[in-house]
Amino acid sequence: MNLDPADGALALELDQHVFHSWSAQGALKPMVIAGGLGSTVWDFDGHEYLDFSSQLVNTNIGHQHPAVVAAIKEQADLLTTVAPAHANLTRGRAAERILDCAGSSYNKVFFTNGGADANENAIRMARLYTGRDKVLSTYRSYHGNTGAAVVATGDWRRIPNEYARGHAHFFGPFAYRSEFWSTSVEEECERALHHLRRVIVSEGPQSIAAILLETIPGTAGVLVPPPGYLTGVRALADEFGIVLIFDEVMAGFGRTGGWFAFQSLAEQEGGLVEPDLITFAKGVNSGYVPAGGVIISPSIAETFDDAVFPGGLTYSGHPLAMAAIVGALDAMGSEGIVANAERVGRELLAPGLAALAEKHEIIGDVRGLGVFWALDLVTDRESRTPVPASVIGQLKGALLARGLLPFAADNRLHVVPPCIVTDDEVARALAIYDEAFSTL
Numbered sequence: 001m002n003l004d005p006a007d008g009a010l011a012l013e014l015d016q017h018v019f020h021s022w023s024a025q026g027a028l029k030p031m032v033i034a035g036g037l038g039s040t041v042w043d044f045d046g047h048e049y050l051d052f053s054s055q056l057v058n059t060n061i062g063h064q065h066p067a068v069v070a071a072i073k074e075q076a077d078l079l080t081t082v083a084p085a086h087a088n089l090t091r092g093r094a095a096e097r098i099l100d101c102a103g104s105s106y107n108k109v110f111f112t113n114g115g116a117d118a119n120e121n122a123i124r125m126a127r128l129y130t131g132r133d134k135v136l137s138t139y140r141s142y143h144g145n146t147g148a149a150v151v152a153t154g155d156w157r158r159i160p161n162e163y164a165r166g167h168a169h170f171f172g173p174f175a176y177r178s179e180f181w182s183t184s185v186e187e188e189c190e191r192a193l194h195h196l197r198r199v200i201v202s203e204g205p206q207s208i209a210a211i212l213l214e215t216i217p218g219t220a221g222v223l224v225p226p227p228g229y230l231t232g233v234r235a236l237a238d239e240f241g242i243v244l245i246f247d248e249v250m251a252g253f254g255r256t257g258g259w260f261a262f263q264s265l266a267e268q269e270g271g272l273v274e275p276d277l278i279t280f281a282k283g284v285n286s287g288y289v290p291a292g293g294v295i296i297s298p299s300i301a302e303t304f305d306d307a308v309f310p311g312g313l314t315y316s317g318h319p320l321a322m323a324a325i326v327g328a329l330d331a332m333g334s335e336g337i338v339a340n341a342e343r344v345g346r347e348l349l350a351p352g353l354a355a356l357a358e359k360h361e362i363i364g365d366v367r368g369l370g371v372f373w374a375l376d377l378v379t380d381r382e383s384r385t386p387v388p389a390s391v392i393g394q395l396k397g398a399l400l401a402r403g404l405l406p407f408a409a410d411n412r413l414h415v416v417p418p419c420i421v422t423d424d425e426v427a428r429a430l431a432i433y434d435e436a437f438s439t440l
Helices: 005-017 066-078 089-102 115-130 147-152 156-161 185-203 229-240 298-304 319-334 337-359 389-401 423-439
Strands: 035-037 040-042 048-051 108-112 134-138 167-170 208-214 243-247 277-280 292-296 363-369 372-377 407-409 412-415
Touching: 048 423, 066 319, 089 108, 089 292, 089 319, 108 115, 115 134, 115 147, 115 208, 115 243, 115 277, 115 292, 115 298, 134 147, 134 185, 147 156, 147 167, 167 185, 185 208, 185 229, 208 229, 229 243, 292 298, 319 337, 337 363, 337 372, 337 423, 372 389, 389 407, 389 423, 412 423
Parallel strands: 134 167, 134 208, 208 243, 243 277
Antiparallel strands: 035 040, 040 048, 108 292, 277 292, 363 372, 372 412, 407 412
């Protein structure tokens, strides 16, 4: 690596012209990333960090995977851009690869530029398909920062952006911080489904186009649903003629140890629970070139055989993004990357994080699957009171000082390495977490 600290200073100087998302601009001093490889990134001063954030939980295949970089370069030499109205071989191959991952219940892919507009278009499809308007989604959720997607979002980011119509929210299951006074996982599932039924009936089933769920809510806390919950939601959607959309933007393409989270959860559900529409982005090509989309079931796709779908994007199915998808999914398949994520979660992260919780009283709850985990941090385990922001800031500083780039949200530390993470890297990260918690 030929690194010049002056380039890092220049990057910070030029960054003053950049308007950052979700931030008050005046006090920002962002970390400068100069490069990355695999599960590691580094700055211009040569400091290396284990990337256990996967950036925004999207670099599932890691940084600079040679197969994905080569696929983008090859496509750039052939055709850098093409309008979505034309057929394109690379786009067709990308759609084919994605449908192979999703399974035979789906036959079309609508490509977008990311996860937010994937959810926008899934909502649009559901409304047109049903002739209804309303969308139900959970309070503990994030679906993107565009018109309908941010209003479908449940967290604080929705409130200053509530300009879209036809949205209502409900509480999903979360046994550790139950809204339903549950005393067991089974009670939490039963009561959450009863609550959802009551919301559907109260809102008017004839007005509801879709239920939009993150299969496993990510930014909200890696909330793995209790066994039977997805089955129950599917049954309610069928009963009332509502389209079921699974948002797999963060959970999809290896993150949970399966191609999709709903597939990873099939065993606990007693069978595969399939939605009508699946939204995706992030891990489909690890963000090497922006891409997302909607995976569509035949019954909904056929609605638009004769009726025009009133939606489109200039860069839908952009060739460079499609090449990155083909390169990423082929490499993930041939190199056993999804299987690695499942094994690492089961053999290393699950017991390793449980051991950390046994040692450090601040860790109130450990939950996750594959390489998708969260530590719920509390002032004491009896009250389960979330730790203040100052503690999270101190913890982040301790982790960075020891060479680990963390992902933190609210009172939680999310443990979300790339799917390619090695056993040695996990062992090193667990030791760093242990040291950082000890500083508190």
